[in-house]
Amino acid sequence: MRQILKQLNFSDKETDVYLAALKLGSGSITELAKKANIKRPTAYVVLERLKEIGLVSLSKKKGKQIFITENPEKLLKVTEEEKEKIIEKEEKIKEALPKFKALRKKDTTVPLIKYYEGKEGVWNIVNDLVESKQDVWIIASGKIYDVLGLKRFTKDVTQKRKQLDNKVCIIADHHPENVKAYKLKEYFREYRFMPETIDLNATVYIYADKVALIFFKEPLSGVIIENKELFLVFKFMFDSLWKELEGKNLPE
16 A cells, blocks of 8 residues: 555655554544654644645544544545646646757767667667658668568558658568569559569668668667768668669569
8 A cells, every 4th residue: 555655656754644544534633643653743744735635634623623534535536636747747848849859969970879679679760760750761671571570560660651741762672572562552652673682681771860770680680870971871872772773673
């Protein structure tokens, strides 16, 4: 019970007094202080706090101040108030985010490098791409589907990209899922293909002043490098290869 009350932001003394009050049901502040093993003035201050959140009532009987505990179901009201406070804080943060972002100084000359490991780490890279909501250029190994799972990839990536009015250009290997996606002729993706003999163990994403690489050999890992100059170099190389592969190596 103490742990639950702590999660509701009760202090140790508030917890002691409330649990003592529940056990007594009602009585004088002196009796409560003795039950909670705290000083009477402290008990009075804490009771005022518990009164504010509706867990006890303070009354007078024969000129003597007494407390009366309310139904413990009132604790649910406390949780509702906590939820409202959290929602209010979230809204304030959302409103302030543009100002915080404006204050954040970025040194575009020094690459920001983030390294990821394992399947969920690779998903962090893929999600960063999706959340960027910008054009993307991909050198794509179909092994991404094997590693991350086609069903989840389609749901969390392909379907979300469909909703965006952004260009996706893909230089793909001849993995069956890349060939299948090419034949669907979806408006938001344009494909060109490497020779069938090419077997890549990595995928490259070029987007939003970033270059992300995913490596499929064990241990599964990846990296996001945020740097405008590096982005432009990779984009130049992609564009050159894109032009070179026009009309070539297309699946039948």
